[in-house]
Amino acid sequence: MLKLENVNLSAGKFSLSNINFEVEKGDYFVILGSNGVGKTILLESIVGINKINCGNIYLNSDEISKKEINQRNLSMVYQTIDLFPHFSVFDNIAFPLKNRKEKKVQEKVIELARTVNVEDKLNQKPDTLSGGEMQRVALARCLATDSKILLLDEPLSSLDTKSKNELKILLRNLNRKGITFVHVTHDYEEAISLANKIAVLENGTIVDVNEPEIIFKNPKSEYIANFIGHKNFLKGKVKSIQNSDLKKFIVDNYLEIYCLTDLNDGEGFLIISSDDISISNQKEISSNRNNFIGNIIDISKAKIGYEIIVDLGYKFAVSISKESIENLKLSIGKEVWISFKASACKIYR
């Protein structure tokens, strides 16, 4: 339905390259990325507000990247409210209908207002509505275009929890009725609760597109790894060791970590759960293949127990109990050893 092919674009400080993804009819497609990676610019480029430098954008097989904004038949709901302040709710929703000289504007506006539950607000001006109501009106206005795909730019981020949950239910219902969504957000819980497909935007490109379960089970980016609590996330290269089941995972030609993996040599991502790392004051003789010395740079309360950050050139998070901190007399600045098994290292590619 919507396909981006090798799209490159730059706008202000943002630069995105080699953007490829395809949204199928009926998808709830979420583009997930941290703040300031260019998610809004990407959506604005799809609707035509920003020009792309190269690549193609197809909507139902029709190449639209050279078309004017008002010829693309794509509309967008922004994070901050973008209702026309001098129009009533009715006129805001009627705007796209009147633009294409639709008959029965009155009936259609009422029907759309009912869909998003603002039928009692039709005569009000936008500045008299709550944040959630304004977003619902903006959504109704988008639905009033004859576009079958809606682009949403963090539509929930400025709402309180109640409004957020109501809007989520509404979005899911609309999706079930056949409306296709492309929704950008930095909130992974939002992504999980809505998406049937997620694209991860990181370092100016799409690093992964997949179903939510696969994205979060096999994270391919630090961003996703951090989301799901894996703070020990490293990028590096897998290298075989002769006559051994073990392999080395080499980070920046500096840190060498032993791991057990069936992946071939090459680049990859390593994740070690903070629960799998143990900490001691002296180097311990054990089955742990990985032993490193470093300094404690932070001790903080975690959801369960405490979390210690050990700096050995790379920062490792270690989960620990309060009793262990007291027994080992751990404090910020203290030199300690961390160790973990080769089998605790999960390598993804």
Next chain:
Amino acid sequence: MIKNFRKNNIDLLFIFLSGVVLLFIASPIIGLYFNSTLNGLIETTTDVEVQESIWLTLWTSMLGTIVFSFFAIPLAYLLARKNFPLKNFVNGIIDLPIIIPHTAAGIALLGILNRNTFIGKIAETFGLSFIGNSTGIILAMSFVSIPFLINSARDGFLSVPERLEKVALTLGASKTKVFFSISLPLAWRSVLSGLILMWARGMSEFGAVIIIAYNPKVTPILIYERFTTYGLKYAVPVTVIFISISLMIFIFLKVIKKKN
């Protein structure tokens, strides 16, 4: 305590300085009303020359404002929305009529509008002349007052979030519809302020108008003529009537603007 004293002290100083400025602006105007007699005002109000002059001043300035707004408002929009080479230079040109002496503006206009110039000759073939008639008055008034409209309207368009215009485009509106249904209505207060300012500034113009058209006499020229010919006593009633009418119109327009 010392802090409060200092705070009160600076407040009192500012109130005093503000009072001096307000007095400086208001006292000559108020003085005019005290210096005029009821008989003098009634006599002047019934004077046909005064009535015709005030009417001429009102409609020429109004017509100039309306006609030039069709050019000034699109220019203001372009200046607010587009970046182009020499944009600062263009902004400078727009402010020129404000910074040059208005008699010099009148001389400059006379230089391109007299019967011996290309424009003057073309106008003459259509039986038009710019010198010594209301067309010349309109041009002189508009020349010195148009920067007020352009600047105010440009600021108005700048205050309209560009994103609203783009959202309107994504909702299928044409660029023309976006301008008339989104940009102009949202910038309307500033545009209206600019229109009022242009009209007011045009009405009060003396220097440029006297060079282009001494006759028919606009009110500032009539006041000047009565002062130089008959003295202050005869100039005051015309001035009072003109100021009163101007004030009534502007208060009325400000009320309308506020309601909008």
